[in-house]
Amino acid sequence: MSKKNWASHRQAKDEKMQRVAPLLEGKFAKTSDVVKILERLLNSGDKVVLEGDNQKQASFLSKALASVDPEKVHDLHMIMSSISRPEHLDIFEDGIASKMDFSFAGPQSTRVSQMIADGSLKIGDIHTYLELYARLFIDLIPNVVLVAADKADKDGNLYTGYNTEETPVIVESAAFKDGIVIVQTNEVVDKLPRVDIPGDWVDVVIPADEPYQLEPLFTRDPQHITETQILMGMLAIRGIYEKHKVQSVNHGVGYNTAAIELLLPTYGEQLGLKGKIVPNWEINPTPTLIPAIESGWVQSVHSFGGEVGMEKYIAARPDVFFVGKDGTMRSNRAFGQMAGQYALDMFVGSTLQIDKYGNSSTVTEGRLSGFGGAPNMGSNPTGRRHSTPAWQSLKPDDNPLGKGQKLVVQMVETYGANKRPVFVDKLDAVEVRKEAKLANVPIMIYSEDTTHIVTEEGIAYLYKTSSMAERQAAIAAIAGVTPLGMTSDTATLNDLRNRGIVALPEDLGVRRTDAKRSLLAAQNMSDLIEWSKGLYNPPAKFRSWS
């Protein structure tokens, strides 16, 4: 009986590394050899993680991957948290890759939808971030990972700086399971500011011809915040933040939540809430949080990624942000998502559609966008056992073994920007599931996890409803003049108000006429710069005044 080889993966890796040995000096390859390196290190059918994060893109490596010869490398199984760049899909048109597991595809959602329909893209699963990262260690263990660093030293140690994001979790999944770690770096230096990834985990480093792509995705210009959004922000602060004494929170990206951030130092102050609500945040360093930080509302901020222009401000506020000894921020999306799902009192986000049952989705007809952080942060991990006031405040009175719940809040205007109703009878996602032959309907946040919905009409406290019929009535009551809202009547509304299931602005002591733009702590980008004492440096496209 022949002896079993228990190290076949290690041998396979060694054989691949032999193929590129002539092109390497230590761990370093020449910029111009990148396509050759990929052609020699990728076997057809390999599982490959290409670092496409929410913000940082390994764009030099993704362009190179799109240039390999499909005769030599084909049918790769790609694993990407974010499908962001055109070439992430071009590789499927050219046959270089054939299958994709992913989480978010917002920037490429129309093409993803088309390519699934015409068969050029096969989907494994659309994962929540944490499911995707977790499966890198279980049944999606990669053969090769392609990641991006700011700087590398001669030994291949890496500095990933503000936008560390997914790099650690991706590298770890390959480095200890005989996968190959290929890194593009913006520059090579003698001494790194700090080591984010040890060189011992890295196989090949290639200096990029230009820095990795980085987008300021979390910058919202206060100029575009409307008075309706301010009204909704006031409702949320009174009817949710104050009512439940919320201590820790994540805000989705949008003008609704930006309005809340800018109302804390003004409206929140007037209500005497400073020091009583939201000292702890899991959020990207969004510039609209600057006034709240500067006025002493915020004790800590941990982040999934960085934000372009916020570097100096963050470095100058190490008491608030997670910062290395070198003074630059360290982010980590895997830990951020873990915190979002398990540590926070509350998630507040927005969506494109909510059905009559309270399920919500940003997947609409012709756009298979997948989801960012919302499904993890907007779900209620049932095993949690928090003692915070917010968690406890959702505990049922009548059950001695009853548990609390994470607050999951959806803030939507009843009609979306496209003039279509947000409240719908049936989510588009139901049809999209059929067309794309998905195992699950792509729902972003399930009804059972949604505790509150805020519209310009008022707040529905869904966690207080005791049946699906009552839940539907509460949603209809705040759905305005959408077809769903028209099914509600005054008698039902008043009954729901009396029982505290629905609150209108007057029930919360909020005057609609007070919802003015002058209530925002910053009304435009220059106000934000001023609040930051000149430390915030917005990207050119947000400098409309210059």
Place this chain on the structure above:
Amino acid sequence: MIERRNMMESLWIFPGQGGQHEGMLNRIDSDLKNHVEELLNLKLKDSAQAYQDSVQLQVGIALLQVDQVRKLAKYNLKPNLVAGHSLGVFAAAYAAGVIKLDDLFRLVKYRATLMQNSYPHGYGMGVIVGLERKYIESLVAKVSSTDMPVYVSNQNATLQTAISGNLSAIREVLSLAKNKGASKAIILKVPVPSHSPLMKNVSQKLQEMLETIELNRPQRVIYLANTTGKPLRQIIRIKQDLSDNVSNPVYFDTMMSVATNYQPQVILNFSPGKPFKKVIGEKFDQISQIYLDQMSIEDAAYLLGKWERKSN
């Protein structure tokens, strides 16, 4: 540290018929105009009267757009994405380096002649604003018959849909649409049922002509297809779009959704007119735009250069 370098990705949009006006060829390079007139044995009159004629109109618009492409090329300006609407596909294909100048004009003249001869009267197009396409399909299904056919055609924006076919049937659909809450339902000044199966013969003949023409694969530029909205790089599919768009709906709405996936930073709108303001506003958040109908090529080149410097 390497400097961040963002090349401005540009989307070039070429409209079809609709925005033409007398004198629009005034600033055309005269050598080019003479060349085309000689090639096609056609005198371009550039008058309101002449633009009643399909051949004058289609060749005129194509010439105007090709002239703009050639002038931009002198400033080394090239597109990353091209989107033509209907007739606009030909100048789009030219800008993408797919089709040669003489072939383009022969093809456009042939297309216009075929279209003109296929439905001398009683047919045309309408447009409905404010209703969903699926709902309009149900209205059209109620009205359309073998004798008086009508089809749902172009999707220009989310709630802006064209219908094509027999004029009586179109009027009937428009009046139903108004009753059902359409904010606008009117007849368009197009004398043929474009972008419907009624133009299958024209597509067939164009296909035959295209078989005799040599096309080149676009280099580093994406061609957005009228008939599917999809991004194309393969010649065979672009060829099909050039011949078949006249007998299929133009999904301009989808084309612009796909364009957003390529994240262009600037849009160049070619002449004539500016028919796509609504859909561009829907799809693109505060993008820099140039309308060549309103400024000279020199000014456009200056502005592009300025934006490019600012984005660095």
